[in-house]
Amino acid sequence: MKIAAAGIAIECATFSPLPSELSDFEVLRGDALLPRYPFATAHPDTDFVPIMQAHAVPGGVLRRSVYDALKEEILTGLRAGGPWDGVYLDMHGAMAVDGLEDAEADFIGAVRQVVGTSCLISASYDLHGNLSAAIMDQLDLITAYRTAPHEDALETRARALDLLVKCLRAGIRPQKAFIPIPLLLSGERAMTIVEPGRSVYAKIDDVIDGEAVLDASLLVGFTWADQARSQAAALALGTDSAATWAAARVLAAAYWEARHEFGFGVPTGGTDECIEMALASTASTVFLSDSGDNVTGGAAGDVPYVLERLLSHRVPKALYAGLADAAAVEACYAAGPDAPLSLSLGGKLDPVHGVPLSVTGTVVKLHEGEASGRQVVFRVDNVDVILNERRQAFTTLAQFSDLGIDPLSYRIVCLKLGYLFPDFQRIAPDAIMAISPGAINAQPETLPFHKIQRPMFPFDRDFNWSP
Ligand SMILES: [Zn+2]
Numbered sequence: 378m379k380i381a382a383a384g385i386a387i388e389c390a391t392f393s394p395l396p397s398e399l400s401d402f403e404v405l406r407g408d409a410l411l412p413r414y415p416f417a418t419a420h421p422d423t424d425f426v427p428i429m430q431a432h433a434v435p436g437g438v439l440r441r442s443v444y445d446a447l448k449e450e451i452l453t454g455l456r457a458g459g460p461w462d463g464v465y466l467d468m469h470g471a472m473a474v475d476g477l478e479d480a481e482a483d484f485i486g487a488v489r490q491v492v493g494t495s496c497l498i499s500a501s502y503d504l505h506g507n508l509s510a511a512i513m514d515q516l517d518l519i520t521a522y523r524t525a526p527h528e529d530a531l532e533t534r535a536r537a538l539d540l541l542v543k544c545l546r547a548g549i550r551p552q553k554a555f556i557p558i559p560l561l562l563s564g565e566r567a568m569t570i571v572e573p574g575r576s577v578y579a580k581i582d583d584v585i586d587g588e589a590v591l592d593a594s595l596l597v598g599f600t601w602a603d604q605a606r607s608q609a610a611a612l613a614l615g616t617d618s619a620a621t622w623a624a625a626r627v628l629a630a631a632y633w634e635a636r637h638e639f640g641f642g643v644p645t646g647g648t649d650e651c652i653e654m655a656l657a658s659t660a661s662t663v664f665l666s667d668s669g670d671n672v673t674g675g676a677a678g679d680v681p682y683v684l685e686r687l688l689s690h691r692v693p694k695a696l697y698a699g700l701a702d703a704a705a706v707e708a709c710y711a712a713g714p715d716a717p718l719s720l721s722l723g724g725k726l727d728p729v730h731g732v733p734l735s736v737t738g739t740v741v742k743l744h745e746g747e748a749s750g751r752q753v754v755f756r757v758d759n760v761d762v763i764l765n766e767r768r769q770a771f772t773t774l775a776q777f778s779d780l781g782i783d784p785l786s787y788r789i790v791c792l793k794l795g796y797l798f799p800d801f802q803r804i805a806p807d808a809i810m811a812i813s814p815g816a817i818n819a820q821p822e823t824l825p826f827h828k829i830q831r832p833m834f835p836f837d838r839d840f841n842w843s844p
Pocket residue numbers: 503504505527
């Protein structure tokens with residue numbers, strides 16, 4: 378059996394003014410992709426051929442020319458290496474491209490054109506992907522993450538390949554049940570580690586029996602994309618049509634019925650209110666999410682508003698991670714450590730939501746990493762500000778230890794995230810989420826949507842629906 382692996386994975390916030398570029402992607406080709414698919418060795422009787430996979434930091438709408446080039450490279454690889462028994466597509470599912478209404482449908486449809494109808498196509502998705510009938514028509518198999526915050530990316534990719542190999546071996550083209558749900562919650566409200574998300578997601582295992590129902594998924598969808606396909610979805614794959622539809626209906630109904638119970642999981646409020654809450658907390662360290670400028674949701678990560686408020690509140694020892702500002706990093710490198718320096722921080726990538734902040738401080742540390750690029754720890758009063766040459770989100774403790782920083786040595790740790798990622802969930806003595814200005818508004822109901830289907834909960838609250 379000959380199986381190709383390829384994909385384009387990016388999450389695009391259409392409300393972000395900063396376009397996604399080629400430089401936002403890590404592009405891996407051929408054998409360089411094997412470490413991303415260590416599970417492929419579990420199928421020694423298959424000829425597993427990675428072509429190219431590109432994955433990006435979440436951002437704004439992807440430039441058409443970049444998308445076209447990535448797509449064409451994958452199609453060229455598929456044409457050259459074919460014919461294929463199967464294709465595994467390593468996707469995210471919330472890509473938005475200039476001039477395309479449904480970018481994944483365009484990409485997966487083009488792959489289908491090249492590999493033909495007898496080839497099976499299996500995709501792995503983030504649960505924040507947005508599906509459509511056009512996408513489902515082109516796929517034979519699809520499976521999505523079951524955890525948010527995400528802890529099962531590798532497991533999900535492995536499952537997508539396992540399902541593909543299983544169906545190829547058995548000569549099965551599975552039945553597909555796809556139920557769009559008129560429900561569109563921000564990721565911060567639909568976590569799987571707190572109720573009701575935990576119980577709803579636990580039902581996925583219950584509906585799979587490995588035969589009649591081979592797999593099932595529940596997608597929260599991606600809120601910050603104003604597109605007709607943005608909504609939640611339940612789906613199931615199986616050999617028995619009635620059982621497959623019944624499984625998808627169980628998941629859709631469970632999610633819909635719990636809709637009023639989804640909350641943020643942590644205290645939230647306006648920025649000043651949240652800073653006051655953090656100052657009043659008896660915890661040794663409070664993690665404060667600057668959720669409006671959440672880089673993992675696609676925001677620019679250079680809105681300095683919360684930094685300005687922290688300084689204005691004269692907070693005790695605080696860490697602000699971080700701010701994307703290549704010019705400021707350059708100025709710090711030119712000045713060197715310990716020199717007093719005046720900088721205009723941020724407000725350049727996303728001038729819609731942020732204005733530059735003038736500060737005077739000192740360079741505490743200069744650091745250059747392969748993945749991170751050049752970084753600076755810049756101290757302004759009691760706040761250590763991490764300045765990044767490249768846009769990046771702080772999602773792991775390793776990113777801080779690379780800089781020689783222990784977040785728990787600070788009273789307040791401000792991160793440009795919505796919910797805390799697993800490393801921080803594990804250690805945070807206290808956590809608060811500020812509904813701060815930026816492209817990723819934690820209350821999407823307040824944003825100007827035009828294209829999403831209506832009625833849609835929570836934009837509309839007074840309507841009935843059943844799967
Ligand atoms: Zn996600």
